[in-house]
Amino acid sequence: MLKRVMTLFLICGVALSLGALASAQNLRGVWVDTKSIPRTPEEITTMVDQLYHVGFNAIFLESFYHGETIYPSSFLASLGLPKQQKLFAEAGYDPLEVFLSEAHKRSMQVHAWVHIFYISLDEAGEILNLYPHWAVVSKEGKPGYQSGNHFFFWLCPMEKEIWDFYLNLFSEIAEKYPVDGIHFDYCRFPEFTLADTCYAQAHRQSFFASYGLDPITLSPLENPTAYKQWIQFRTEQLTEFVRYLTSNLKNRFPALLLSCAIKPLGFPLGLYPGALQDWPTWGKEKLFDFLVAMTYTSRPREFEGMVHWVGTFLEETPFAAGVWAFNQKTETILEEIKRALCYCYPLTGIVIFAYPYLSKETLHALTQEFLSGNCSPTKAFLPLSFYQVNHRSAHVFFTQEAVTVDGILSETSWKRADWQNNFITITGEPSRYSTSFALLYDKENLYCAFKLELLTPTQSRFREHDSPVFYEPSVEIFIDPFANSGIWYQIAINYNGTVYDSFSLTGSRFNGNWKVAVHKDSNDTLYIEIALPFQELGKRPEKGEIWGANFCRNEPEKDEFSVFSPVPGLYATPTLLGNIIFEK
Numbered sequence: 001m002l003k004r005v006m007t008l009f010l011i012c013g014v015a016l017s018l019g020a021l022a023s024a025q026n027l028r029g030v031w032v033d034t035k036s037i038p039r040t041p042e043e044i045t046t047m048v049d050q051l052y053h054v055g056f057n058a059i060f061l062e063s064f065y066h067g068e069t070i071y072p073s074s075f076l077a078s079l080g081l082p083k084q085q086k087l088f089a090e091a092g093y094d095p096l097e098v099f100l101s102e103a104h105k106r107s108m109q110v111h112a113w114v115h116i117f118y119i120s121l122d123e124a125g126e127i128l129n130l131y132p133h134w135a136v137v138s139k140e141g142k143p144g145y146q147s148g149n150h151f152f153f154w155l156c157p158m159e160k161e162i163w164d165f166y167l168n169l170f171s172e173i174a175e176k177y178p179v180d181g182i183h184f185d186y187c188r189f190p191e192f193t194l195a196d197t198c199y200a201q202a203h204r205q206s207f208f209a210s211y212g213l214d215p216i217t218l219s220p221l222e223n224p225t226a227y228k229q230w231i232q233f234r235t236e237q238l239t240e241f242v243r244y245l246t247s248n249l250k251n252r253f254p255a256l257l258l259s260c261a262i263k264p265l266g267f268p269l270g271l272y273p274g275a276l277q278d279w280p281t282w283g284k285e286k287l288f289d290f291l292v293a294m295t296y297t298s299r300p301r302e303f304e305g306m307v308h309w310v311g312t313f314l315e316e317t318p319f320a321a322g323v324w325a326f327n328q329k330t331e332t333i334l335e336e337i338k339r340a341l342c343y344c345y346p347l348t349g350i351v352i353f354a355y356p357y358l359s360k361e362t363l364h365a366l367t368q369e370f371l372s373g374n375c376s377p378t379k380a381f382l383p384l385s386f387y388q389v390n391h392r393s394a395h396v397f398f399t400q401e402a403v404t405v406d407g408i409l410s411e412t413s414w415k416r417a418d419w420q421n422n423f424i425t426i427t428g429e430p431s432r433y434s435t436s437f438a439l440l441y442d443k444e445n446l447y448c449a450f451k452l453e454l455l456t457p458t459q460s461r462f463r464e465h466d467s468p469v470f471y472e473p474s475v476e477i478f479i480d481p482f483a484n485s486g487i488w489y490q491i492a493i494n495y496n497g498t499v500y501d502s503f504s505l506t507g508s509r510f511n512g513n514w515k516v517a518v519h520k521d522s523n524d525t526l527y528i529e530i531a532l533p534f535q536e537l538g539k540r541p542e543k544g545e546i547w548g549a550n551f552c553r554n555e556p557e558k559d560e561f562s563v564f565s566p567v568p569g570l571y572a573t574p575t576l577l578g579n580i581i582f583e584k
Contacts (some may be wrong), residue, residue, distance in 0.1 A: 027349025055370025145195035181257030194508035270486025283317030308569030407519030460496035481550035
């Protein structure tokens, strides 16, 4: 049944209307950042001509970055803010005007790419110096977050003054210039694992007035119901911001195309906040003409999986796939473009991030790719209901036998365990390789054993804890002890036994006390065995209890990522994991 349904949905059967596709059909876009903008109008002409001859038909031009515009802004000047980025003011010209003139001569679109809530790096910047109460506030009281050696300053989506600030700024762009569209970026909160925001006093008081609770006291583990309300409270505020801007802009400028960059896992699911960017709702309400998914990875199959994920949740909303070009091989970029263009509506094109990462070799190869038209859309997206109905379950049997974690699996309990196989790929095809797993538990641990058909011998490069072992042959376990609540632990193990682990609420800062063993037998079958202490998982199961879980295998060199329970393209699928049932 599963195979038959998958086959049916891999054939396009969606009737497309011209109106639905007018905004993004056959989109071949590229982001051009401010640092890449040439210093003279003549050089802009050369750049636009180059992009035109490659085959691009849209330029997403970074026009508002770190609180400043590339064009002379009377609106910003009226607030006492810099009128134009210093570099272009000193050069004495308006890059946006020149790009528009040259692009339109060649029938290319120009979308003004604007950064919204991420506002400055390392220093607060002019806007926050003038309006310090606009800053997002983390649970620790900071206006953003530290990552590595840098501090990222953000504005708060719930601060209503910001709403009118951006309406006035974007209206100025649309009134002053014949831009084809405005492209929203960083239209989200900071990612939860980087910073939990916004705990400004006014927003805490507003939530308290509605729910009688101070959100700064809430924990997703200790107060799950109330914390869900806090997630929804902030999510809805951001969606209201989007509704306010897009409705006003569409009323005033009906021909203006509005788009937004979205993070595939940016929207909340259960107790997983993401970046509080509810783009599935934005799609259903048609707040934007099209969305651009940040499907960024160096692995084409994973890229295709992310495209699959976005298409599953958007259903009838046009979107383009973002292709990551930084430090990528030309053949990888081309392969990802090819795979994206094999999908039917609502996927309607690609946008490459970004111009400075495109070498002459890549640009030449892109010319051939765009002109060849060698892939007709044939793949469609399965509905979300398919995964909700077809999730799989595995039984976990209690053992009184002592289990030695050695990878040999000599205990009798393993022979009686509920061994599961028939893995499928993240894009829905049957796995080409034999993978099976089983589970046991005792009073202290959950035990998991994988049995793998070993492919061509591979040397595991990573040998230090929390190295990115999932970039080489490996297995992964996702476990939600709270029954698909949106909270999960991730444990990845390469074929050398090196472990990467993370927790959805804290990221890779989490480190569990796992015991792992790897063993290869004389038939080149690989066994991976792991003990997961319940103390580390934060909960001990009762008889009959059901946890969310999935079991995965990475074979990146073979272009395959497979799972036990079907997923719409991604392993970490909050609330869409399979089940494990604890038996006695």
